[in-house]
Amino acid sequence: MIVVMRPDATQAQVDHVTNLVREMGLKDHPIVGTDLTVVAVIGDERKVDGDVLERAPGVNKVMRVLAPYKMAARTDHTETTRVTIGEGDGCVFGGTQVPVIAGPCSVEGEQEILAAAEAVKAAGAHALRGGAFKPRTNPYAFQGHGEDGLKMLAAARDATGLPIVTEVLTPSDVELVSKYADCLQIGTRNSQNFKLLEACGKQSKPVLMKRGMSMTLDEYLQAAEYILAAGNGNVILCERGIRTFEDHTRNTLSLSVVPELHERTHLPIVIDPSHGTGKAHLVPAMSKAAMACGCDGLAIEMHIDPEHALTDGAQSITPAVLSDLMEDLARVAVAVDRTCVPG
Numbered sequence: 001m002i003v004v005m006r007p008d009a010t011q012a013q014v015d016h017v018t019n020l021v022r023e024m025g026l027k028d029h030p031i032v033g034t035d036l037t038v039v040a041v042i043g044d045e046r047k048v049d050g051d052v053l054e055r056a057p058g059v060n061k062v063m064r065v066l067a068p069y070k071m072a073a074r075t076d077h078t079e080t081t082r083v084t085i086g087e088g089d090g091c092v093f094g095g096t097q098v099p100v101i102a103g104p105c106s107v108e109g110e111q112e113i114l115a116a117a118e119a120v121k122a123a124g125a126h127a128l129r130g131g132a133f134k135p136r137t138n139p140y141a142f143q144g145h146g147e148d149g150l151k152m153l154a155a156a157r158d159a160t161g162l163p164i165v166t167e168v169l170t171p172s173d174v175e176l177v178s179k180y181a182d183c184l185q186i187g188t189r190n191s192q193n194f195k196l197l198e199a200c201g202k203q204s205k206p207v208l209m210k211r212g213m214s215m216t217l218d219e220y221l222q223a224a225e226y227i228l229a230a231g232n233g234n235v236i237l238c239e240r241g242i243r244t245f246e247d248h249t250r251n252t253l254s255l256s257v258v259p260e261l262h263e264r265t266h267l268p269i270v271i272d273p274s275h276g277t278g279k280a281h282l283v284p285a286m287s288k289a290a291m292a293c294g295c296d297g298l299a300i301e302m303h304i305d306p307e308h309a310l311t312d313g314a315q316s317i318t319p320a321v322l323s324d325l326m327e328d329l330a331r332v333a334v335a336v337d338r339t340c341v342p343g
Contacts (some may be wrong), residue, residue: 001041013058077266086163094268099126105312107149118157119319171199203232241276250278268296
């Protein structure tokens, strides 16, 4: 951390800053220049409230050298961490393969989720998604089947061999969901539910964590740090679009976060083009673009009958579109030295 003093700062003000630094258990190293003085702060700056120093008399600004997230940072990680969902090695995020998670927004019924799983398997995708618990803006909308939905997902897994990814909404549900799921999903509305993050960090199943719709990348990685710090290193980041002034899509899908996050963190990065656009006809193009810019996986909503879907039908592609998309993704993957082989 660097504390930059004002050009007119007095020696007493510099001494006050150095005393504050020492009170925080860190070392100070004042550097006197021609025009101004800076105080280098030596030690673990992540435990320091920089606002305290910035409010001190004579201080112009405080600049952090280290990221506020220690475990999620790329530092000392030359390669992306590999996270495996399910048994075996057929669905690994962070390696050469780019797995595709596909399925309906919500688990609507036993036959429906089984048909969806069979379509996902036939298309060559690698994992099945589907919500048993659904957070809805409208309190009267379909909220999911709860544990019965989890049992339906487990039955679909047994029938197809596809690992399942499903959302958990509250800390009290973590144990139940982890009993059935191969990967726990944290949705955008819960991305700063710190008690839920900690609870997911205390269990061993991988966690797919979506970015909050109004989160900066630093805030996002600090939230992921809660899971890592609680003991679970199997975290997959998921960009699902942010809320902006633009209205031609449901959200604004920021694909530039993929190379940026690869610079900042060792965690694998998945793109959700379904929530990212909200429109099914945009999903194939954005999926291929995500593959081209270096994503480590895709999470795509696919429904066997989107027109009659209980949730998010407008952004759900059909099994036929998914099948064609998987072939296209395989070609794009080769161009960027990746693979997207069938699951």
